[in-house]
Amino acid sequence: MEDIEKSNLSSTIQNKLSNTFPNYVFNKSDLMTVNNSSMGTLVLINANNTRYAVSFNNNGDMISKKAIY
Numbered sequence: 249m250e251d252i253e254k255s256n257l258s259s260t261i262q263n264k265l266s267n268t269f270p271n272y273v274f275n276k277s278d279l280m281t282v283n284n285s286s287m288g289t290l291v292l293i294n295a296n297n298t299r300y301a302v303s304f305n306n307n308g309d310m311i312s313k314k315a316i317y
Contacts, residue, residue, distance in 0.1 A: 252279055302314075
C-alpha cells in the first residue's frame with residue numbers, strides 16, 4: 249500500500265466522505281494495489297466517535313465502509 253495525503257485524494261472521494269460522514273476526521277489513506285495495479289483507495293477516518301475503514305474503487309465509488317473496534 250502507498251500512503252496518500254488527504255490533499256491528494258480525489259474531490260469525488262472527499263465529497264463522498266463529507267456527505268456520508270459530516271465532520272469526519274481524516275486519519276490516513278492508502279492506495280490499494282495488487283501486482284502493481286491500482287485497485288482503489290482505503291481511507292481511515294473517525295466519525296461520531298467511531299473509527300471507520302472506507303474503501304473506494306478507482307472511479308471514486310464507495311465500495312465498503314466498516315466500523316473498526
